[in-house]
Amino acid sequence: MTLQTTSPLRRKRRPTTGLLFLAPFGLLFIFVFIIPILYSAYISLFQNKLIGGQSFVGLDNYVRLFKDPQFYDGAIRVVVFTAIQVPIMLLCAILLALAVDSLRLHGTRFFRIVVFLPYAVPAIVSTLMWGFMLGIRYGLIGNLNDALGTRFDPFAPETTMASIGIMVTWGFTGYNMLIFYAALRAIPRELYEAAAIDGATEMQVVRNIKLPALRGSLTVTVIFSIIGTFQLFNEPNILSSLVSNSGITSYYTPNLYAYTLAFTGSQQGYAAALALVMAAFTIVIAYIVQIRGMKNAFDK
Amino acid sequence: MRKTRIAAVATALTAVIALAGCSGSADEAPTAGAIPTDEPITLTVWSWDGTVEAAVPGFEKKYPNITVDVVNAGSSTDEYTALDNAIQAGSGVPDIAMFEYFVLPFFAIPGKLTDLSVYGADELGKDYVEAAWGEVNIDGAPYALPSDYGPAAMFYNQKVLAEAGVEEPPATWDEFYEAAKKVRALGGDHYITNDSADIFLLLSLIWESGGRPFQVEGTDVKIDFTDEGTARAVEYWQRMLDEDLINTKITGWSDDWNRGLNDGTLATQLIGGWFTSTLPERAPDAAGDFRIAELPQWEEGERSGAENGGSAMAIPADAPNKDAAYAFLEYFTHGEGLQARIDEGAFVPTLSFLEDEAFLASTNEFFGDQAYNEVLASASKNVGTGWQYPPFFSWARSSYEDLSAPLYNSGEGTLAELLETWRERMTEYGNEQGFAVS
Numbered sequence: 001m002t003l004q005t006t007s008p009l010r011r012k013r014r015p016t017t018g019l020l021f022l023a024p025f026g027l028l029f030i031f032v033f034i035i036p037i038l039y040s041a042y043i044s045l046f047q048n049k050l051i052g053g054q055s056f057v058g059l060d061n062y063v064r065l066f067k068d069p070q071f072y073d074g075a076i077r078v079v080v081f082t083a084i085q086v087p088i089m090l091l092c093a094i095l096l097a098l099a100v101d102s103l104r105l106h107g108t109r110f111f112r113i114v115v116f117l118p119y120a121v122p123a124i125v126s127t128l129m130w131g132f133m134l135g136i137r138y139g140l141i142g143n144l145n146d147a148l149g150t151r152f153d154p155f156a157p158e159t160t161m162a163s164i165g166i167m168v169t170w171g172f173t174g175y176n177m178l179i180f181y182a183a184l185r186a187i188p189r190e191l192y193e194a195a196a197i198d199g200a201t202e203m204q205v206v207r208n209i210k211l212p213a214l215r216g217s218l219t220v221t222v223i224f225s226i227i228g229t230f231q232l233f234n235e236p237n238i239l240s241s242l243v244s245n246s247g248i249t250s251y252y253t254p255n256l257y258a259y260t261l262a263f264t265g266s267q268q269g270y271a272a273a274l275a276l277v278m279a280a281f282t283i284v285i286a287y288i289v290q291i292r293g294m295k296n297a298f299d300k
Numbered sequence: 301m302r303k304t305r306i307a308a309v310a311t312a313l314t315a316v317i318a319l320a321g322c323s324g325s326a327d328e329a330p331t332a333g334a335i336p337t338d339e340p341i342t343l344t345v346w347s348w349d350g351t352v353e354a355a356v357p358g359f360e361k362k363y364p365n366i367t368v369d370v371v372n373a374g375s376s377t378d379e380y381t382a383l384d385n386a387i388q389a390g391s392g393v394p395d396i397a398m399f400e401y402f403v404l405p406f407f408a409i410p411g412k413l414t415d416l417s418v419y420g421a422d423e424l425g426k427d428y429v430e431a432a433w434g435e436v437n438i439d440g441a442p443y444a445l446p447s448d449y450g451p452a453a454m455f456y457n458q459k460v461l462a463e464a465g466v467e468e469p470p471a472t473w474d475e476f477y478e479a480a481k482k483v484r485a486l487g488g489d490h491y492i493t494n495d496s497a498d499i500f501l502l503l504s505l506i507w508e509s510g511g512r513p514f515q516v517e518g519t520d521v522k523i524d525f526t527d528e529g530t531a532r533a534v535e536y537w538q539r540m541l542d543e544d545l546i547n548t549k550i551t552g553w554s555d556d557w558n559r560g561l562n563d564g565t566l567a568t569q570l571i572g573g574w575f576t577s578t579l580p581e582r583a584p585d586a587a588g589d590f591r592i593a594e595l596p597q598w599e600e601g602e603r604s605g606a607e608n609g610g611s612a613m614a615i616p617a618d619a620p621n622k623d624a625a626y627a628f629l630e631y632f633t634h635g636e637g638l639q640a641r642i643d644e645g646a647f648v649p650t651l652s653f654l655e656d657e658a659f660l661a662s663t664n665e666f667f668g669d670q671a672y673n674e675v676l677a678s679a680s681k682n683v684g685t686g687w688q689y690p691p692f693f694s695w696a697r698s699s700y701e702d703l704s705a706p707l708y709n710s711g712e713g714t715l716a717e718l719l720e721t722w723r724e725r726m727t728e729y730g731n732e733q734g735f736a737v738s
Contacts, residue, residue: 049732049733049734050406050409050410050691050692050733050734050735051409051410051519051733051734051735052734132555135555135556137549137550137556137559138555138556138559156709157705157709157710241551241553241554242555243551243554243556244496244548244549244554244556244708245496245548245549245551245705245708247705247709249701249702249705250698250699250701250702251702260698263377263381264377264694264695264698265695265729266384266695266733
């Protein structure tokens, strides 16, 4: 700060060239990010009635949201889901990345692609696929139930969320694995040589070289995963029409609820308020994770 | 659409005034019949009913300056969302759009549709089945013309019923109940039918039974699930559920449903007549086994019925070319263009169509060469009149699905309690939306 104010030359140069470089990104950022958010904030202050049209209601939508049991039902569900699913998925991703990086597997390239492939399958397709596989009447589970004489139902109200967890984990483990794998590949080879000279075992290499190197990417993947799971929408939306009695309501996740409010209930203002509150909540959580992640990185 | 309008303005100066007149604000009363013939007009029609296309060539021949563009803007809810967005945005509104009957009040009551009586649509009422005409009339004015009709009927798998010892299709609900027990006795997954909280199924039973739970007058909505007809239907269906005579695990339109219909574990469907067009591809193995009968009756010898599905076409209040739009609307739903659609399989609730001999005599191998149109025509005429949907029925429907989960999942509560909670939710929502709901 002080340096800038005392050096007029710097101050003069910065706006012209710097802003020019920033412009393409800046413009896009303003148009596709800032303006929509401001617009949402604006419409969240209005109520849209079928009879009577739009009226300004101030913060009523927010007040109402914080009293809405359906909102809490969905919000708590995704928080619990995130707390369970994200650690499992990231652990799997780390183990896979370590396995690929160990150079002890044959056909690692093939393996890498196969693990990554589910990420390329659209959520709609994968949900249909898993829906058929886990369905109890004719799917894989149906056959297993028949063979074993059990009555396990992956889409009962109590188990639907776990089934969605499986679908999401299947879809995103490969993506996270690639991030971890890239971090592992970036480790200078000298460290391994030094470790070999010191006579370190493979486990020691993993613990003292590889895992510490993953910390940065772990922060990134945790943030991405939290953002992703908080926005859960496709899977429950498709499953609700695919299987009956799955317990999926129109407010099953906050995003599904916002969608129902806006497009079935014509309550766009209320939906906007919900979306903004969820966005703020996600940002806070992601920020906490980031601060913690950075702190740990500096501690070591 | 806007471009063609500008082009039109540029070509014919005299016609500009007429055009501006009919593409102006919704408040202006359009004058019927004043379709300019010397300038190009493009009509945009939003329809997921494929038969509309069949009426286009004839119409374009009759009006050489009009081009009709039939667009599938999505089915049902997808289209309504798109239309509502277009109306709110004030651009891209089609000239004609397709609506299921239950959604008409949602658009008509807040003034989003054109009152067709200025075009003389009132006159057409006598040509339609009374119940169908009643559904397109909101507060005494026609806002749409019926284009498709789905009288509730019973599709039954004759072979499965015979195996269960039911020789004649159940003619009353008491017989249906007895038949359900016999089908259940076949063991395994055999059920007489399925229901996973299908609101239209329940409403069609209520409708047939004489219940009229929704009464709408302008923005006043009355909801009451305790009238005699409603109570009778609800109690009956409750008994069917309690005695495990209905498969609640299978949801309509799912893969499971197709399989159940195909392998005969679902012996009947209580559904709209339009089901004739899709059942053959869903249950190819059951070819020749299915027959169609009118809904079982509440009292022996009665002639009552209900509607379950069907659609109408309307002109949005903001449509750009209203006069031309009405000309086409009348043409393909009622006038000369109708026959072309009928040839493509359209089922319309006009009296002349329902009495057409060729139509009544037509058969289909899948239904064992039964002249099933006779049944559907009769069912259409028997549909009870005076039924109304609340203007927020789309919302109400998704609310019902949420509320019905405990009952249909784990048997918690009763149908009557479910409807009462639903009524409370609808009252709350409706009042919030500016209606007077009680």
